[in-house]
Amino acid sequence: MMDWKKALFGGQIIIGLALALTPWLFGFSGDTVPAWIAWSSGAVMALSGVAALAWFTFAASWVALVAGVWSIVAPWLLDFSALTAAMWSQVAAGALMAISAAAVLWAEYQPRKTAQA
Numbered sequence: 001m002m003d004w005k006k007a008l009f010g011g012q013i014i015i016g017l018a019l020a021l022t023p024w025l026f027g028f029s030g031d032t033v034p035a036w037i038a039w040s041s042g043a044v045m046a047l048s049g050v051a052a053l054a055w056f057t058f059a060a061s062w063v064a065l066v067a068g069v070w071s072i073v074a075p076w077l078l079d080f081s082a083l084t085a086a087m088w089s090q091v092a093a094g095a096l097m098a099i100s101a102a103a104v105l106w107a108e109y110q111p112r113k114t115a116q117a
Contacts, residue, residue: 005107008100009052012064015100016046019071019093026085033078034086041071041090045097052104061104068098 020042023029028038044067052060071094074080075087 002107005057005104006053008104009049009057009060012049012052012097012100013046015093015096016042016044016049018042019045019089022085022089022093026089028083028086031080031083031086034075034080034083034090037071037074037078037080038086038090041067041074042093045071045093048101057104058108061101061108064097064101065105068094068096068101070094071097 020039022042023031023035023038029035045064048060048064048067052064071090074094075083075090081087
């Protein structure tokens with residue numbers, strides 16, 4: 001596995017853990033829906049990074065992409081976009097996760113170069 005992919009997967013773990021901590025850091029842990037979405041999305045993001053490091057790169061990257069997109073749209077679908085801290089933490093973590101997962105998937109789908117003799 002390439003070093004830049006390992007760095008992205010490590011970043012995904014950090015993004016997931018950071019999102020899981022945001023309800024306490026930004027003071028919305030008392031708001032049930034945004035707090036649980038942050039905790040659950042953060043856990044899925046972190047676990048997908050761990051799974052990708054454990055050689056489940058392809059499947060884990062799809063899970064990370066879906067989790068990232070979900071985090072971006074969740075504030076509006078679940079109607080907590082008025083809570084600014086909860087909304088922006090979800091959108092920022094989701095965007096970073098989706099971009100990193102898309103980069104890995106893009107690299108996986110590129111044709112392999114073979115040596116020409």
